[in-house]
Amino acid sequence: MSEVLEDGDIYFLYRPRVGERHVESLDEVQRLLIVLHPWHGRRRLRLLVVGRKRLPEIDEHDRFWAFVDTVVSRPAELYEALRPHLYGTKTRGERFQPPARPVAEGAYCVTRHDDHTHLAYQLELPRRPGPPQHELRIEPEASYVVTVKNPQAPSPPGVGLRGPARAELPADLQERFGTRRFAPLDPPRFLDHAGVEMVLVGAAHDASTELGIDLDAEVERAARNTIFEDLRIGRAERREAPSLTARWQ
Template sequence: MSEVLEDGDIYFLYRPRVGERHVESLDEVQRLLVVLHPWYGRRRLRLLVAGRKRLPEIDEHDRFWAFVDAVVSRPEELYEALRRHLYGTKARGERFQPPARPVAEGAYCITRHDEHTHLAYQLELPRRPGPPQHELRIEPEASYVVTVQNPQAPSPPGVGLPGHGRAKLPANLQERFGTRRFVPLDPPRFLDHAGVEMVLIGTAHDASAELGIDLDAEVERAARNTIFEDLRIGRAERPAAPLLTGRWQ
């Protein structure tokens, strides 16, 4: 059995590439974003970025990198990270990047299981996942072993954030590493610090069975608001089809 360390709402969004007003495949996606909104303790929202613009493949036990991009106390503070952007360039003039588009939502748990920690989730929307969810590898339910990288340890070439972008952890968290490069995500407050890097490893499609937790009950508790209400982002400038009907847009 697992011990639940934290639970809350989870939201997935994708950021289209610059100039791509209509997305038809993963090729037109720049980033996959994940927002974690815990239910208890100090209310906060954490914005995570998936390193390969999709989640790890469960069956292949893929190992993917991700990092905490921002930690805020109010949804309005995510506005800059999720809004549309206009860029002025000398060669190509003004360039437009659409706002981040919601593609899935549900409930998540961070659990301690044996000597590991897991991030597990189950979706509430879309009811029927389609091409966006399949290509981004957002499963209806999934579990990932998650470990946190020591911000004072070097990363392999071409992987991870540059030194100036890494987290500066308080002493009580930094000392948990000792001489190790990675530790479990225990406590989850590691994620309360921008620049924290982690590794996700796909482990199971049926997270409830693997971890002995009731994700159905978690989703029922999460069904109070949609991503539009919770993050206070406008529907007018963001297509709802990816979230509601499982279609690229």
């Protein structure tokens, strides 16, 4: 049996590569993004970036790096990070960064299980997953062992965040590591700090059975808002924002 440390809404999005106005496969994807919106406490919105542009393979117990990119209090601030952008470069002139596109949503839990922690979720939408969900490895239900990297510990060359991009944690969270390079995601307040790095390890397809939690009930408790309502995207902006679908956009 596991102890639920945090629960809330989870949203999966992908950011197309620069200049790609229409995505047809994973090759045109730049980043896989996850938004966690807790139901209790300060209810901050956390934007996570997952390495390798997809979730870890469950059966192979893949280990993928991820980090907290942005933490905001107001939905409008998060929408600003997800919207399209035009920017100039010296060599290629003006470049277009397409908006992040929603691909799945549901409910999540961070749980303590024995001496480690899990991030588990169950999808509410889309009802029937399609090619983007399959290629991004977004299962209808899954759990991942999650550990947080000590920001004061060195990283291998070419891996992880560097310099000021790394998190500066308050003393009570930094003390959780002691002399270790990694620690469980306990408390989940680690996620309230941009630059926190973590490792996700594929654990189980049936998270409810593995962890002894009722994810069906979590989904039922979830707010019935879509990502558009939760991020306060207005009607005029919704006409420009991609809708959640089981097809690449």
